[in-house]
Amino acid sequence: MPLDPALASLRVALDADDCLDAFARGVDSTLQHIWQTSPNSGWSDDWVSLGGMIVAAPTVFRDAEGRLEVFAPGVDSGIRHIRQQDDGGWGEWDDLGGKSLGGEVAVFQNAGGQLAAFMRGADSTLQYIWQTSPAGEWGGWKDLGGKLRSDPAVFQNADGTLEVFVRWSDDAVWHIRQSGANGGWGAWQSLGGKLLADPAVFRDADGCLEVFAAHGSDGDSDTNLWCVRQTTANGGWGEWANLGGDVRGVPAVLQDGQDNLVVLARDKNSTVSWISQAGGAWGSWQSLGGEASADPVLARSADGRLEAFYLGYDSAVWHTWQEAGGSWRNGWVSRGGKIANF
Known part of the structure; x- marks a missing residue:
């Protein structure tokens, strides 16, 4: 099966009732x-x-009151938004405005409990908007500049500051960080690298951010997974390390019930594989099988087990999960659907 370069239109989150959605x-x-x-x-x-009528993958995040909020660009490139109600139902779509390039929105909660949303603007700068109070209304869009070639990825540092990572126009990773929790923003800085796809980011058990991307080296079209990590929590950055894997697209990264980072990615044959970090050291890649038409997705169940999802060539969502003890179930289960990719 040839590899479709599309991004998944699928996202998964844990709701206030501790059920995955x-x-x-x-x-x-x-x-x-x-x-x-x-x-x-x-x-x-x-x-x-x-x-709704959306043109890219939705982004979902749980707000300060435990309700899920979903974001996606509409047909006019403005950002649409829908919020879960107290009874578990859903409200009406509202328009947060802005003007995106039609890609995925990145969302995280800042130190004050408000959600902040980031997008690649129509002029390829980083644009962001935030709630004026936890689980409340939204302010207006602000421009953080930049020369973005990708949708942004965002995570919170151990000190509460948000940090955003993008693939720059030179194919390196660039990042920008809040100058203080709930504060303004510093200057853009390069982390180097030669990316072949958008970056992903997560915080490890030591409180350090780690950035992952399919990466080229010295002009090679090498598609191994590479990683760069903060040397200390809230601190500076080390050197890029090659984790192998012959990956394609954007990896999925999440922490398991033992606080180890787990990365899922698909290879040139559309197979989903995974690698995990324990005690600061990375293991070897292992296959979960499957035939993914788009990048896989990871979520964590209420009991701490990881669950994996991908969009198949049949436009259905396929699903597998960790068993008790951390081993992965043998095989995938179809969850149906008629899902689009890009």
Whole structure:
């Protein structure tokens, strides 16, 4: 099966009832979702439409009140937004404005509890907007400059400051960080590298951010996974390290129940593989099989087990999970759907 370079239109998050909820852009461009019927357990029978008309993968994040909030660009390139209600149902779509290049929005909660959303603007600068109070209304878009070639990735440092990472116009990773928790922003700085796809970021058990990307070296079209890590929590950065893997696209990164980082990626044959970090050292790549038409997604169940998802060439979502003890289930289960990719 040839590898489709598309990004997944699928995202998964844990809701206030400790049930996973999966969101995706359907082939009709509406937001679709399917959810666990109880924590760590079965799933609803069918995908349900939440309406809207979106042109990229949705982004989902849980707000300060435990409700899920979903973001995606609309057909006019403005950012659309829908919020879960107290009874678990969903409100109406609202328009957060802005003018994106139609890619995915990055969202994280700042130290004060407000959500902040970041996008690649129509002029390839980094644009962001934030809630004026935790789980509250939204302010206006601000321009942080930059020369972005990718959608942004964002995570929170151990000191509460947000830090955003992008693929720059020179294909290196550049980053920008808040000057203080809930504060303004510093200057853009380069972390180097020669990226072949967008970066991903997560914070490890030592409180250090780690950035991952498919990476080239010295003009080679090498597609191994590379990683660069803060040398101390909230501190400076080390050198890029090659983790191997012959990966394609954007990796999925998450911390498991033992506080180890786990990375999922697909290879040139569309197979999903994983690698994990324990005690600061990385293991070897292992295959989970499957035939993914887009980048895989990771989520963590209420009991700490990781669950993996991918979009298949049949436009359905496929799913597997860790068993008790951390080993992965043998094989994938279809969760159906008619899901779009890009």
